[in-house]
Amino acid sequence: MQARILAQLLDAGPLSKAQLADRLQVSRTTVAAEVARLVELGLAQDAGPAASRGGRRSTLVDLSEDVHFVGISIGATGMSVGVTDGRLAVLATRHQSCDIRQGPEVVLAAAIELVREVIDEVGVTSLMGAGVGVPGPVDFGRGVSVSPPIMPGWDGYPVRDAVSRELGCPVVLDNDVNVLAVGEQHAGVARGAQDFLFVKIGTGIGCGIVIDGELYRGVNGCAGDIGHIRVEDFGPTCACGNTGCLEAFSGGAALARDATAAARSGRSPALAAILEEKGELTAADVGHAVAQGDAQAVQLIRDSGRHIGQVLAGLVSFFNPGLIVIGGRVTGLGHALLAEVRGVTYRRSLPLATGNLPIVLSELGDEGGVIGAARLISASVYAP
Amino acid sequence: MQARILAQLLDAGPLSKAQLADRLQVSRTTVAAEVARLVELGLAQDAGPAASRGGRRSTLVDLSEDVHFVGISIGATGMSVGVTDGRLAVLATRHQSCDIRQGPEVVLAAAIELVREVIDEVGVTSLMGAGVGVPGPVDFGRGVSVSPPIMPGWDGYPVRDAVSRELGCPVVLDNDVNVLAVGEQHAGVARGAQDFLFVKIGTGIGCGIVIDGELYRGVNGCAGDIGHIRVEDFGPTCACGNTGCLEAFSGGAALARDATAAARSGRSPALAAILEEKGELTAADVGHAVAQGDAQAVQLIRDSGRHIGQVLAGLVSFFNPGLIVIGGRVTGLGHALLAEVRGVTYRRSLPLATGNLPIVLSELGDEGGVIGAARLISASVYAP
Structure with missing residues (x-):
């Protein structure tokens, strides 16, 4: 139910509790209880009174303004990093060339540095999650790179856990092409x-x-x-x-x-x-x-x-x-x-x-990977 | 709920109502009401008393013995037709060579003739449904063949409705390869x-x-x-x-x-x-x-x-x-x-x-198409 409420807010928010109850075909009481829990979790917030429809004024609910995601899209020769709000609008990005063959410690340290730059720029203090794309096969369940032909030193490296430790938030790892596909689906021609x-x-x-x-x-x-x-x-x-x-x-x-x-x-x-x-x-x-x-x-x-x-x-x-x-x-x-x-x-x-x-x-350019990576982690945060 | 009960009976039947209630995590009252409806529809039947577990004797429920499906698998040069029981066990089959280029009227008439032979052989009087596979592209939703390269005369022909009219039962149409894949999944190496x-x-x-x-x-x-x-x-x-x-x-x-x-x-x-x-x-x-x-x-x-x-x-x-x-x-x-x-x-x-x-x-041979076609229609009958 929480996932369904968040999906509605992501698609069409802000919405009143009455509108949410209508859309999800459940009682207002249920919606009110679930929204309260989402507010506690820091995922939703009150967004002022709804326009009057004659009866008692309803309160609008929206995704929390304090939700921020990071997208890290690492290619063979360059990386893009960005921070988004809870609705996945990109607030700031960085692009930098890199050489994937330098190995995970060097490349991920550079990515983390870019993350710190973008969140400083936007004034974000805490992250709800981060998505990471790398240019090779990934064991999605375990969050590690596996036998990547162009990525010496990355085989079996625990990318997800390493980034999660540095940023102090949940992380998902996927290969760069999947991340770009998701970006295209969320904000591009697809x-x-x-x-x-x-x-x-x-x-x-x-x-x-x-x-x-x-x-x-x-x-x-x-x-x-x-x-x-x-x-x-x-x-x-x-x-x-x-x-x-x-x-x-x-x-x-x-x-x-x-x-x-x-x-x-x-x-x-x-x-x-x-x-x-x-x-x-x-x-x-x-x-x-x-x-x-x-x-x-x-x-x-x-x-x-x-x-x-x-x-x-x-x-x-x-x-x-x-x-x-x-x-x-x-x-x-x-x-x-x-x-x-x-x-x-x-x-x-x-x-x-x-x-x-x-x-x-594609018309998204470097931003596609950032949006896709943010979208992947948001899906896991919003629908656990 | 009816679909879930039928799926349990198909997998593991006969089962008592108590066992069904356990497996589906619903009350015995709910199971009893749904089973009664399935009996009315001719899909399920009582199957005698369950082995005593100390308390009150429960009644076993099973798929109805009166449920029969037909599978028709038409290739470019031969067709296989068979009748199965409700559990998709093949009761009788016929294989016959044919030439798909003779067009739908001739080929389907031959198939219907084989259906009558197999149901006579088994003594079946009414069919719960039939599945049909043809060797070319199919508009699955409309039940017609579309622009089949090796099937002159079949383009746009309403195969599903024509067979349904002849046999007086619901029919699904798919291409022969999909039908074989489903057969393999149900009864073969897959x-x-x-x-x-x-x-x-x-x-x-x-x-x-x-x-x-x-x-x-x-x-x-x-x-x-x-x-x-x-x-x-x-x-x-x-x-x-x-x-x-x-x-x-x-x-x-x-x-x-x-x-x-x-x-x-x-x-x-x-x-x-x-x-x-x-x-x-x-x-x-x-x-x-x-x-x-x-x-x-x-x-x-x-x-x-x-x-x-x-x-x-x-x-x-x-x-x-x-x-x-x-x-x-x-x-x-x-x-x-x-x-x-x-x-x-x-x-x-x-x-x-x-x-x-x-x-x-594959180890199924000609029977694979018959089982697959019967499986396709059974899925639609059991989970409408």
């Missing part, structure tokens, strides 16, 4: 979607799966690991040891590698110029070269998008989702990539499955 | 599994998806259409119009085509001999040639298994299931096929996802 895929194309490639409004994690918590789906029998060797993986063709690291080769071979004057200036190339530089009309850069993006589309077409045939959202750093490459992904996906899937299937870019 | 895939390799190839104990049908009801996932850029043209689809490499029809080519080219003496004798080859003949030690036939099965394994590896990475069951006619090829499928799937998926992942052959 708002209201019940069955959708969130595909992150960053240094690596992964997929968050939402079924019937809930994250699907799979039997071992590693569902959505699409970066290692085979797209060709041969090709560059992947970080996982196999050849032909999607990630080894279309991830951000792969794109940077291919861009460097194109620059050195003289096939791409634009990329060669950027390489000479900066000393190295990233996936974003391919976007810059495309903007300058560089044919080879356009071809790199097409090849990348084709392989992504081939994998997505297979997932559409298998899963028949209602929406696909594409996010992550590589989406800076924007519509050239999206056009190729769409073309291949629509062409290679059953018409029945693609007739009403939007494939769209 | 008994008790909550998250598993059932892969049917017959004339075509499809997949039933069970999540959290329930069939997942996707947003448009066409989830599991894995036969048209791309495995190569080029290859034989598929029935869907694309090239490189799994089904065009590894379906029963593809195997028969490749076997015929191998026989004609002189590469396979064993297949050539069978072709000369019978005038045509089927997938099963490849199995016969393998049994004779024909190297080319072994190679055909390996190639088929490799492509299936490539697709399954992708699904394992994406979905992280707890079990994969392989069924359908081609499983007659047995362990040679399974060994290749397993090898490729295990090699190409994340170790975390395959550590405890059994990949096994």
Whole structure:
């Protein structure tokens, strides 16, 4: 009942006790008792008198103004941290580059430092909870990272408990792609979607799966690991040891590698110029070269998008989702990539499955991870 | 409450009202009233006195002996029909070849004829419901087939209502692969599994998806259409119009085509001999040639298994299931096929996802579809 009241306040608050009783189909007495308990727990508060409806004035109830959540979204090369109110509106954020390979102590200490900065900025003294996303598989129940291929030193590290100890509040840990999917569902283009895929194309490639409004994690918590789906029998060797993986063709690291080769071979004057200036190339530089009309850069993006589309077409045939959202750093490459992904996906899937299937870019940027992480912990605080 | 009582009786019946009250944590009065209603509906019956526990003798309740369901499982080239009791034990079955391309009137008339034979055999006069599986996409809510690639004449045909009118009972319609998956879950190797895939390799190839104990049908009801996932850029043209689809490499029809080519080219003496004798080859003949030690036939099965394994590896990475069951006619090829499928799937998926992942052959045969179809309608009758 408390969870249902909080869900109503989150959706539509402030509400009077009479309105709550109507919406939940229970007596006002029950609502009053449950609200009193929520006020004691610090989760709800009185919010002044309701507009008169003729009878006795009712009091409005709302989520407590003192509820604050923190979202920590750690990627392979950067992290975003933010603080939200109880309604998950973001009050302050920080973004900072980091190297996940420095190990959990260093990376988490940097994240905690950013948390202290944002809560100081907003003047928050106590946190109701924190959500954390990391770029690798997670044992959700135990709150630890497990055998993360790009995260040496993180295997078995008790991330959840370590962060909880530092911040003095409950913490949930999930992988970054699931966190981004939840952010998209709460505040992005997937708002209201019940069955959708969130595909992150960053240094690596992964997929968050939402079924019937809930994250699907799979039997071992590693569902959505699409970066290692085979797209060709041969090709560059992947970080996982196999050849032909999607990630080894279309991830951000792969794109940077291919861009460097194109620059050195003289096939791409634009990329060669950027390489000479900066000393190295990233996936974003391919976007810059495309903007300058560089044919080879356009071809790199097409090849990348084709392989992504081939994998997505297979997932559409298998899963028949209602929406696909594409996010992550590589989406800076924007519509050239999206056009190729769409073309291949629509062409290679059953018409029945693609007739009403939007494939769209995320619009949330770094804030998506912060909102998603805050949303995950809020769900566990509001509906224990 | 009625659904919960029926579920208990289905699982563990006969039970006394006292036992039901204990198991459901409600009063005996409530149980007695609900049981009375179930008896009126013809779903439950008294089953004699319970063994004395010292106090007043309680009466046992059980599912009614008069409850019977029919399961109709229609494939591209054959159909199975059976009648079960209320506990889904199969009382009688018929299997008959058919050609789905003859259209719904002819095929359904043949199915209804088989239903009349089995219920006559068992002496059943009235049916509580029937489940029907057809080899193509289905609009589950409306009970009609939709744009089925191998089923000319079936598009939009009201299969559910037509069968319901003929048999005078409620009917559910689903695609054959979902029906087989449900059968496997109820009475096969997937008994008790909550998250598993059932892969049917017959004339075509499809997949039933069970999540959290329930069939997942996707947003448009066409989830599991894995036969048209791309495995190569080029290859034989598929029935869907694309090239490189799994089904065009590894379906029963593809195997028969490749076997015929191998026989004609002189590469396979064993297949050539069978072709000369019978005038045509089927997938099963490849199995016969393998049994004779024909190297080319072994190679055909390996190639088929490799492509299936490539697709399954992708699904394992994406979905992280707890079990994969392989069924359908081609499983007659047995362990040679399974060994290749397993090898490729295990090699190409994340170790975390395959550590405890059994990949096994179905053992139900034709009865699987009958049980699954009966299970689908029983679920709707018992928990309306």
